[in-house]
Amino acid sequence: MSRSDWEVVIGLEIHAQLNTASKIFSGASTAFGAPPNEQACAIDIALPGTLPVLNRGAVERAIRFGLALGARVAPKSVFARKNYFYPDLPGGYQISQFELPVVQGGAITIWVGEGENAYEKSVRLTRAHLEEDAGKSLHEDFHGMSGIDLNRAGMPLLEIVSEPDMRSSAEAVAYARALHALVRWINICDGNMQEGSFRCDANVSVRKKGTQPLGTRREIKNLNSFRFLQQAIDYETGWQIETLEDGGRFEQSTVLFDPATGQTRMMRSKEDAHDYRYFPNPDLLPLVIEPEWIEQVRATMPELPAAMKSRFERELGLSAQDASALTSAKEVADYFQAALAATGDVHAKLCANWVMGELAARLNRASLEIASAPVSPPQLAGLLLRIADGSISNAIARKVFEALWNNEGKDADDIIERQGLKQVTDNSAIEAMVDEAIAANPKSVEEFRAGKEKALNALVGQVMKVSRGKANPAQVNELMRRRLGI
Amino acid sequence: MTSAPFFDAPVSALRRALDEKDISSVELASLFLDRIEAFDSGLNAFITVDRERALADARAADERIARKGTGALTGIPLAYKDVFCTEGMLTTCASKMLSNFVSPYDAHAVTLLKQAGTVNLGKTNMDECAMGSSSETSYYGPVKNPWNPAHVSGGSSGGSAAAVAARLAPIAAGSDTGGSVRQPAAFCGITGIKATYGLISRFGMIAYASSLDQAGVFGASASDCALLLSAMTGFDPRDSTSLDRPTENYAAAIEAPSPNPARPLDGLTIGVPDEFFSEGLGDETRAAIEQALAQYRALGASTRKIALPNARLAIPVCYVIAMAEASSNLSRFDGVRYGHRAAEYADLVDMYCKSRSEGFGAEVQRRILAGTFVLSHGYYDAYYLQAQKLRRLITEDFKRAFAECDLIAAPTAPVTAWPLGAMSDDPVQMYLADIYTTPVNLAGLPGLSHPCGFDTAGLPIGLQLIGDYFSESRLLAATHRFQQATDWHLRRPAIARTSA
Numbered sequence: 001m002s003r004s005d006w007e008v009v010i011g012l013e014i015h016a017q018l019n020t021a022s023k024i025f026s027g028a029s030t031a032f033g034a035p036p037n038e039q040a041c042a043i044d045i046a047l048p049g050t051l052p053v054l055n056r057g058a059v060e061r062a063i064r065f066g067l068a069l070g071a072r073v074a075p076k077s078v079f080a081r082k083n084y085f086y087p088d089l090p091g092g093y094q095i096s097q098f099e100l101p102v103v104q105g106g107a108i109t110i111w112v113g114e115g116e117n118a119y120e121k122s123v124r125l126t127r128a129h130l131e132e133d134a135g136k137s138l139h140e141d142f143h144g145m146s147g148i149d150l151n152r153a154g155m156p157l158l159e160i161v162s163e164p165d166m167r168s169s170a171e172a173v174a175y176a177r178a179l180h181a182l183v184r185w186i187n188i189c190d191g192n193m194q195e196g197s198f199r200c201d202a203n204v205s206v207r208k209k210g211t212q213p214l215g216t217r218r219e220i221k222n223l224n225s226f227r228f229l230q231q232a233i234d235y236e237t238g239w240q241i242e243t244l245e246d247g248g249r250f251e252q253s254t255v256l257f258d259p260a261t262g263q264t265r266m267m268r269s270k271e272d273a274h275d276y277r278y279f280p281n282p283d284l285l286p287l288v289i290e291p292e293w294i295e296q297v298r299a300t301m302p303e304l305p306a307a308m309k310s311r312f313e314r315e316l317g318l319s320a321q322d323a324s325a326l327t328s329a330k331e332v333a334d335y336f337q338a339a340l341a342a343t344g345d346v347h348a349k350l351c352a353n354w355v356m357g358e359l360a361a362r363l364n365r366a367s368l369e370i371a372s373a374p375v376s377p378p379q380l381a382g383l384l385l386r387i388a389d390g391s392i393s394n395a396i397a398r399k400v401f402e403a404l405w406n407n408e409g410k411d412a413d414d415i416i417e418r419q420g421l422k423q424v425t426d427n428s429a430i431e432a433m434v435d436e437a438i439a440a441n442p443k444s445v446e447e448f449r450a451g452k453e454k455a456l457n458a459l460v461g462q463v464m465k466v467s468r469g470k471a472n473p474a475q476v477n478e479l480m481r482r483r484l485g486i
Numbered sequence: 487m488t489s490a491p492f493f494d495a496p497v498s499a500l501r502r503a504l505d506e507k508d509i510s511s512v513e514l515a516s517l518f519l520d521r522i523e524a525f526d527s528g529l530n531a532f533i534t535v536d537r538e539r540a541l542a543d544a545r546a547a548d549e550r551i552a553r554k555g556t557g558a559l560t561g562i563p564l565a566y567k568d569v570f571c572t573e574g575m576l577t578t579c580a581s582k583m584l585s586n587f588v589s590p591y592d593a594h595a596v597t598l599l600k601q602a603g604t605v606n607l608g609k610t611n612m613d614e615c616a617m618g619s620s621s622e623t624s625y626y627g628p629v630k631n632p633w634n635p636a637h638v639s640g641g642s643s644g645g646s647a648a649a650v651a652a653r654l655a656p657i658a659a660g661s662d663t664g665g666s667v668r669q670p671a672a673f674c675g676i677t678g679i680k681a682t683y684g685l686i687s688r689f690g691m692i693a694y695a696s697s698l699d700q701a702g703v704f705g706a707s708a709s710d711c712a713l714l715l716s717a718m719t720g721f722d723p724r725d726s727t728s729l730d731r732p733t734e735n736y737a738a739a740i741e742a743p744s745p746n747p748a749r750p751l752d753g754l755t756i757g758v759p760d761e762f763f764s765e766g767l768g769d770e771t772r773a774a775i776e777q778a779l780a781q782y783r784a785l786g787a788s789t790r791k792i793a794l795p796n797a798r799l800a801i802p803v804c805y806v807i808a809m810a811e812a813s814s815n816l817s818r819f820d821g822v823r824y825g826h827r828a829a830e831y832a833d834l835v836d837m838y839c840k841s842r843s844e845g846f847g848a849e850v851q852r853r854i855l856a857g858t859f860v861l862s863h864g865y866y867d868a869y870y871l872q873a874q875k876l877r878r879l880i881t882e883d884f885k886r887a888f889a890e891c892d893l894i895a896a897p898t899a900p901v902t903a904w905p906l907g908a909m910s911d912d913p914v915q916m917y918l919a920d921i922y923t924t925p926v927n928l929a930g931l932p933g934l935s936h937p938c939g940f941d942t943a944g945l946p947i948g949l950q951l952i953g954d955y956f957s958e959s960r961l962l963a964a965t966h967r968f969q970q971a972t973d974w975h976l977r978r979p980a981i982a983r984t985s986a
Binding site (some may be wrong): 042045046048049050052053054081083085087090091092095147275277278279282283284285455470 | 518569570571578579584587589590591593688689691692693695696723724725726727739774810811813814816817818819820822823824834840858860861866870
């Protein structure tokens with residue numbers, strides 16, 4: 001039996017930190033990076049007698065999420081207490097939602113893989129609920145002691161739980177990326193993974209292909225990058241298959257991923273699992289969301305990626321894959337739409353190619369986000385218009401793009417003008433260069449006449465070289481063939 | 487007619503005396519501080535008395551009085567049960583766990599009373615973490631009954647009740663989770679009222695059982711209680727269970743003139759639940775209650791039998807819910823950020839175990855364990871969930887009852903104050919003493935206890951009046967009429983008749 005006889009089943013729990021100004025149950029600031037315990041008020045440190053008050057902004061963000069996923073926004077949900085002792089959990093319980101979460105159901109369409117093998121898939125959500133974060137324990141900085149930083153205690157989180165719908169680490173990563181893009185798209189979470197604003201837990205099990213019952217699952221905790229998510233799932237999948245193939249067994253448990261070794265290791269087994277003694281928090285009334293509130297929130301929702309994607313396909317004639325890529329992040333979509341608008345809403349395909357091609361590659365090389373691209377959407381649009389009207393070739397366009405990137409001119413026309421890059425379309429000028437090339441390369445001419453089609457490319461290339469790329473390639477090709485008597 | 491000494495004067499008389507400069511707030515505060523110093527060693531009603539702070543409050547009040555910027559309570563001394571957080575002052579909840587806790591903030595009720603210009607005499611003794619019915623479980627030792635120091639004061643707000651009964655404070659604030667204001671009021675022969683759940687903010691009151699806890703007040707009369715209660719109520723956005731409704735002036739409400747002064751309670755229907763007069767009720771208490779009901783009828787009220795069939799379940803229901811909530815509420819006392827931490831420990835778990843075992847007394851530990859049990863996986867449905875279902879039934883009983891009557895009358899407790907230590911070995915027996923008070927907390931209703939007689943041992947007996955939601959005015963007004971016609975509320979233990 002081999003690895004290909006097995007199927008992996010993955011469900012994700014994602015904690016998205018909501019971008020409210022204050023915490024979910026107190027007025028303390030949520031700004032990142034303050035010195036330890038400077039953003040922990042009496043409620044956050046659970047002084048005797050303090051009480052939580054729900055931040056409506058956190059609820060509004062949960063509603064936005066529910067609407068974006070086509071989920072049910074529960075008219076009534078309940079905050080519960082999850083009881084356990086740990087020094088960074090000041091109250092001895094975490095306020096979370098248990099039996100009645102605020103968001104129920106929903107689904108998201110993901111695009112998995114690239115190129116020919118890429119495919120679409122829908123992943124269902126079980127639920128999303130509001131809860132507070134715990135503080136941080138710092139075990140390294142104090143000799144023989146642990147430090148406790150409660151700045152994070154009470155940070156608003158939306159825990160998003162998927163159904164076990166994913167069948168590979170690639171699907172899991174695609175799902176996590178899609179959610180990551182979505183929460184930023186609808187502006188409920190900054191998505192900063194380094195700062196822990198978006199963290200994933202992965203529930204992984206394996207089963208023989210074609211079998212129904214789920215295998216024993218292990219939960220990998222706290223994966224804070226897509227790369228770690230992929231590595232951890234791949235390692236865990238391999239480990240589970242190997243263990244089972246060797247006739248071994250394992251228990252339902254929680255494991256940690258060590259990025260240094262690329263391995264997962266046991267944190268606690270099911271037997272060690274806490275009995276959290278959930279019960280409704282008597283300090284908070286049930287959360288009631290009236291239909292009017294949902295409608296108010298709906299009115300502020302931006303066009304969602306799925307709707308925008310189909311619009312791009314329908315109205316701009318883009319392929320599903322292009323439309324999907326352009327709506328993979330709000331900033332990309334914003335850039336694309338701004339550039340397209342600046343071309344006068346024509347040249348959608350050209351614009352899409354440039355945004356996903358040259359621009360994406362250049363940003364990648366420079367490790368920049370699209371929002372901070374040195375070439376603005378109107379600048380790109382100016383460039384695209386010159387390509388479209390035949391003023392410059394694609395090769396020249398790349399030069400102009402690079403010049404724009406390096407701020408060598410205010411727009412494409414300026415650079416073309418200043419650097420004399422305008423395409424040569426004058427037939428007589430091109431004819432002269434064609435004749436020159438034929439005269440200088442008798443060998444190529446001979447080969448071509450002998451039937452070697454490729455030799456023509458060498459001759460055309462010669463003309464392009466002489467014209468420093470400015471000659472219109474189509475014209476060169478046509479004149480070359482005519483001169484060679486075809 | 488000789489007027490009462492200042493330490494035994496009604497709050498309204500103190501108001502006049504202060505405004506007319508017959509006495510200053512500083513003098514009044516000193517009078518009570520001296521009484522505390524002279525008599526409290528025999529009662530143990532106070533945990534913390536801060537003379538300097540009290541006198542500073544009084545000086546500020548005197549300045550306000552001089553500027554004529556007074557309210558009803560400006561310059562009036564009072565005491566707080568030690569569940570109320572008071573800024574810069576020890577706030578212990580009568581527990582070793584918090585024996586070193588100086589609160590950095592004021593409870594909402596304390597803020598309101600500070601703004602009213604009251605003088606904080608000190609923090610009163612109580613059952614540890616408000617868990618008890620006798621004020622014997624305090625880390626600071628038991629509170630003694632001013633009528634007989636060999637007997638308990640009742641609890642858990644026993645210190646506040648004893649202080650008012652002994653005239654160590656004119657009025658005091660307490661809290662009531664299952665009877666903790668009404669029962670010690672009855673045991674100490676004074677008037678005590680617990681408000682409708684949500685009327686007084688719980689912010690800054692150290693929680694015992696969040697869905698049952700509600701503040702209350704003690705005074706020698708309904709009139710004194712009305713003044714204090716009016717100043718403590720009001721919406722607080724920091725308590726999600728606080729009710730956003732206009733505040734009422736209860737003192738003004740109870741003074742409203744009656745169209746029929748001979749029968750001022752004409753038209754008032756008092757329901758008398760059979761279930762509260764059954765087995766277990768002491769004969770002397772029963773007789774005193776029946777006599778009080780006759781008095782109410784003489785004042786024009788009519789009485790009728792009503793049924794509260796599920797009330798008999800209140801003790802187990804209330805205790806299951808209270809202990810469950812308490813097991814979670816008290817988790818914050820872990821020795822990590824404040825409070826008691828064991829001197830030595832091997833590791834984190836050991837630190838928790840030792841700190842909490844040392845910091846909490848037996849009764850608190852018992853309730854944490856029982857509460858943890860009823861919330862545990864596999865037991866939750868049978869205990870906690872079942873208790874919540876029964877709680878609804880009990881609440882519905884009251885709803886039906888109030889369709890037939892305006893107020894409900896019942897004994898406050900089945901017995902009078904028992905001798906110190908008499909029930910300490912039998913916690914369940916002690917829980918059962920809350921039989922008549924716990925249903926009120928489960929329904930979130932307001933309840934009042936006023937004195938209505940004495941047993942042959944000379945210990946006070948209390949009558950409980952229960953009202954519909956927000957009927958504090960009606961409860962206080964009925965009691966006020968009763969007290970205008972009777973003198974039970976004027977009886978004083980010897981200690982309260984003695985000058986310091």
